[in-house]
Amino acid sequence: MKVGILTIGNELTSGKTQDTNSSFIARQLNVPGWQVAAMMSVGDDENAIRGGLNYIMGISDAVIVTGGLGPTADDITTVAIASTFSLKLYTNEDVLRHIQGLFEKHRLKWTPNNAKQAVFPEGAETICNPIGTAWGFSLKRNGIIVAVIPGVPAEVRRMLPEGVIPLFRREFTEEAQYVESRTIKLFGIAEAGVDQALADVDLAGLGVNIGFYPNFPENHVVLIARHASEAEAKKKLKKAEGYVKERLRDYIFAYDRETLESLVASLLTERKLTLAVAESCTGGLITDRLTDIPGSSAFLERGVVTYSNVSKTELLGVPEQVLHEFGAVSEQTAILMAEGVRKIGKTDLGLAVTGIAGPTGGTEEKPVGTVFIALTDGKKTICHRSFYRWDRRRIKMVSSQSALMMLKRYLTGEMRDD
Amino acid sequence: MKVGILTIGNELTSGKTQDTNSSFIARQLNVPGWQVAAMMSVGDDENAIRGGLNYIMGISDAVIVTGGLGPTADDITTVAIASTFSLKLYTNEDVLRHIQGLFEKHRLKWTPNNAKQAVFPEGAETICNPIGTAWGFSLKRNGIIVAVIPGVPAEVRRMLPEGVIPLFRREFTEEAQYVESRTIKLFGIAEAGVDQALADVDLAGLGVNIGFYPNFPENHVVLIARHASEAEAKKKLKKAEGYVKERLRDYIFAYDRETLESLVASLLTERKLTLAVAESCTGGLITDRLTDIPGSSAFLERGVVTYSNVSKTELLGVPEQVLHEFGAVSEQTAILMAEGVRKIGKTDLGLAVTGIAGPTGGTEEKPVGTVFIALTDGKKTICHRSFYRWDRRRIKMVSSQSALMMLKRYLTGEMRDD
Numbered sequence A, B: 001m002k003v004g005i006l007t008i009g010n011e012l013t014s015g016k017t018q019d020t021n022s023s024f025i026a027r028q029l030n031v032p033g034w035q036v037a038a039m040m041s042v043g044d045d046e047n048a049i050r051g052g053l054n055y056i057m058g059i060s061d062a063v064i065v066t067g068g069l070g071p072t073a074d075d076i077t078t079v080a081i082a083s084t085f086s087l088k089l090y091t092n093e094d095v096l097r098h099i100q101g102l103f104e105k106h107r108l109k110w111t112p113n114n115a116k117q118a119v120f121p122e123g124a125e126t127i128c129n130p131i132g133t134a135w136g137f138s139l140k141r142n143g144i145i146v147a148v149i150p151g152v153p154a155e156v157r158r159m160l161p162e163g164v165i166p167l168f169r170r171e172f173t174e175e176a177q178y179v180e181s182r183t184i185k186l187f188g189i190a191e192a193g194v195d196q197a198l199a200d201v202d203l204a205g206l207g208v209n210i211g212f213y214p215n216f217p218e219n220h221v222v223l224i225a226r227h228a229s230e231a232e233a234k235k236k237l238k239k240a241e242g243y244v245k246e247r248l249r250d251y252i253f254a255y256d257r258e259t260l261e262s263l264v265a266s267l268l269t270e271r272k273l274t275l276a277v278a279e280s281c282t283g284g285l286i287t288d289r290l291t292d293i294p295g296s297s298a299f300l301e302r303g304v305v306t307y308s309n310v311s312k313t314e315l316l317g318v319p320e321q322v323l324h325e326f327g328a329v330s331e332q333t334a335i336l337m338a339e340g341v342r343k344i345g346k347t348d349l350g351l352a353v354t355g356i357a358g359p360t361g362g363t364e365e366k367p368v369g370t371v372f373i374a375l376t377d378g379k380k381t382i383c384h385r386s387f388y389r390w391d392r393r394r395i396k397m398v399s400s401q402s403a404l405m406m407l408k409r410y411l412t413g414e415m416r417d418d
Helices: A021-030 A046-059 A077-084 A093-105 A112-118 A153-171 A191-197 A230-251 A260-270 A285-290 A309-316 A320-326 A331-345 A392-412 B021-030 B046-058 B077-084 B093-105 B112-118 B153-171 B191-197 B230-251 B260-270 B285-290 B309-316 B320-326 B331-345 B392-412
Strands: A002-008 A035-042 A062-066 A089-091 A119-121 A125-127 A136-141 A144-149 A178-187 A208-215 A218-227 A252-255 A275-279 A300-305 A349-355 A370-376 A381-387 B002-008 B035-042 B062-066 B089-091 B119-121 B125-127 B136-141 B144-149 B178-187 B208-215 B218-227 B252-255 B275-279 B300-305 B349-355 B370-376 B381-387
Touching (some): A002 A021, A002 A046, A021 A035, A021 A062, A021 A153, A046 A062, A046 A077, A046 B035, A077 A089, A077 A144, A093 A112, A112 A119, A125 A144, A125 A153, A144 A153, A178 A230, A191 A208, A191 A218, A191 A230, A191 B112, A208 A230, A252 A260, A260 A285, A260 A392, A275 A285, A275 A331, A285 A392, A285 B285, A300 A309, A300 A331, A300 B309, A309 A320, A309 A331, A309 B300, A320 A331, A331 A349, A331 A370, A331 A381, A381 A392, B002 B021, B002 B046, B021 B035, B021 B062, B021 B208, B035 B046, B046 B062, B046 B077, B046 B144, B062 B153, B077 B089, B077 B144, B093 B112, B112 B119, B119 B136, B125 B144, B125 B153, B136 B153, B144 B153, B178 B230, B191 B208, B191 B218, B191 B230, B218 B230, B230 B252, B252 B260, B260 B285, B260 B392, B275 B285, B275 B331, B285 B300, B285 B392, B300 B309, B300 B331, B309 B320, B309 B331, B320 B331, B331 B349, B331 B370, B349 B392, B370 B392, B381 B392
Parallel strands (some): A002 A062, A062 A144, A275 A300, B002 B035, B002 B062, B062 B144, B275 B300, B275 B349
Antiparallel strands (some): A035 B035, A089 A119, A125 A136, A136 A144, A178 A218, A300 B300, A349 A370, A370 A381, B089 B119, B125 B136, B178 B218, B178 B252, B208 B218, B349 B370
């Protein structure tokens, strides 16, 4: 089944308000396996509403309209829809009493324009609003259902699952499908590289959809399998996932809602390991990401942002002579930073990053974007040199990601000596 | 002039990604005074793109299309648009060389599917992508311009003002007006509060548009003045700005492209002051923000993320007894953290934050969301206690903002003793 979404409001077309309803509705429609034909936003304008509704109805089996059901003069959705279908308007006395009851309950002053919210096109079925005064309604025209609800996000979040989706299910019983999806998160490979690696896999033949979602510095691949049988949908998804894993194993770090930081946090917590972090060019971003995870105090003993040479010596014990001879951005310094922060923090692991985030400070030998990342467990220290051609913020982001990837590989035993 | 917006991508119609481009584009179009006829999102499907584009062209003078210009198989926007207008495709050798050059520069492995990004419909004018490989293009059909750019938000943010809007201005010269705009950034007041404070100001009467853009934890107010005379537009804007400043002075911290961190960085650099930061609940976010500013090494001597009690004692000299008696989250500890980090870092200023970001760890006396922020210059130390009812990430964000606000107020002499 194809569903069209029409959101109405000048606040949307002026860019003042971000339309969050459309993507919420789309996600909810994924569950029963319905597809979104198109999403459209128009202003509070009768011609624009009529034109948009006619277009969307032409490509959909059902339409969800949100917004423009308020009591003020600029809310004209009901009138515009009635005029689209040449229907008269009438006042629903039950809804009117309900709204008046709400006003009494909340001790609000009744003004006549509120009666407007009890007006519906003739033949419409009302949709209850459990938390507000703007009730919705539905109409059926040429086999297409049009469901109209208010645009307040909290009301959409109630009325869509409680009113609209049950209505659609009742009307479109034949199409129930199970939908299984899997998000695979990759790092260290560009979108085109992912595509290339999967070029020989016939996912379409398997009946599995694939989507690519770049999310700097990560790339996400989403697999979606649909089938009338839940077991069959799961089987198809598992097969598709196997193909992707076979070809992209080295780049995959997490699945679905898992993040790199949540994964590292779980691994450290499970294994009761403690961590100290020394950051230079990432400026605190690594500890910021780790401390986004509830319970991170269990493993994160300390972090230091050693932006000056003096702080590298004082807080990490990096000898002045090393800084002088090899530079603050060097393999030698990175290793001593990791070892120093671990030793002084008395933790199991020490992680360090030093680099040149730019835009200035680069040399021919060490251009802007040169980053050293070191990790130590007290027995062995590993250090990687990387080079990124991005702007300052993105060098910080990709460096923090590389550092957390190194830690993740160490914790899962994937770490290689190179 | 009426502009239609068509955003393309399965990630939009599946609800996986929130379409932020449409509202960004709508806000940008407000500046020259153009209106949005409709915004539509469709999936990566040739029929849906063709149908959507035809509909939007029927109600617009110009159309902006975003998304689906990547190198992967699911990116079909160029093909779909060429087929809509019955145009052949050709490879633009200049663009191809440019993309190949980028791959060499970034030392990325070239795969043949990347050549797809140099393919355009015949007769199209290319639109330069200054930060990526997906160039855009524009076409004119029946007097309607269609401009096509990639969907990556960072690229839209560059290519819209640099490529698309100048193109539209060139084609629609009759509407030339001087437009002056001002973004006023506020912190510590909700959107409804801003609206209430400005209720008595007749901006419409002055011919100035106002927009409210929440940007957690900030609120931005945008004033736009238009006039055939540049001097008149500037005069109207200045007057409107005066009204806003009069009523909201206490909450305003920056204007236009200035950010709180860039402002603090400029103030510290100008006054040649150095800073050391001690963070607990913000986990490094304060130094992460400060180090986003190029040249921050001039003032940021060090940051420490003292997540454990031991680290507060070792790195900041907070006595164990204070931690034991008053707790790690207390005014006493915050003050000693700020004073300690300043003294040990030998800096002019010391800034410290300690709090409970949750979701657990709260007590009746100090619930989740309790945060202490302290700032010292060695002569005087100030400490504020705040309480925020947000989730963990947002408690970190609003706490880092409050800490940087305290520093900004100190540096501009606005700081009050309370």
